[in-house]
Amino acid sequence: MSALLVTVLASPAFAAQHRYEGDDPGPGLTAVETLGLFVGIPALVIAVVYVLVFVGTGSRGPRYRPGVAWRGAAQWWGGPVDAERAVQSAQPTHGGGGARAHW
């Protein structure tokens, strides 16, 4: 298995050193071209995938994660119209019931 792998990997290197009649390897790549081909293009692909993945989540603002401090603004559905004033002048409810839970 490893012998086969070595052969497969070595054959292009071997071919580079031994010219055959009629083959035309063409001019070599410059350093800039090599970098662009083997570093620049992969980096560009990675950047595009990264943007596609995070473009939605990044613009969503703070998100709740258990155990992480809460930064969001208070929100009240079905509350009084002027919530702040209503809470300041409110008396705690008596005679009701309910339940509580911690997670």
Added chain:
Amino acid sequence: MPTGDVFTERQAQDVERAIAGAETDTGLHFSVYVGPLGTSTREKALTLHGALGDQAARSVLVAVDPGLRQTEIITGADAKRFLDDHAAALGALAMTTQLSAGDLAGGLVNGLRTLAEHARHPQTLHLDQP
């Protein structure tokens, strides 16, 4: 109150729909508060419930403090007749399973649904307001 930036528009709509559904099913008033509840969460939640004014007696308040990881459900004197403390505890349990996974809106919707299921009752002439 205006929608904050914590919930996406879709999530806020889900919660609003769950509240509307619970109110239609039960004839009670449902209110959901998400925010800080201070050090004594029960007292603060009772005050918030009291702030509902005339509606308080037939209101169910679901208060969640994500920072303290505490949820309080308060039922008014009239609401308690249809939603006893055991049912409220079941609602709280339904919420915490999803809240502990970080799904704030999903927990609220599930909790409201559970509460509404238990508080559902046939309308009684002269006893239930339309």
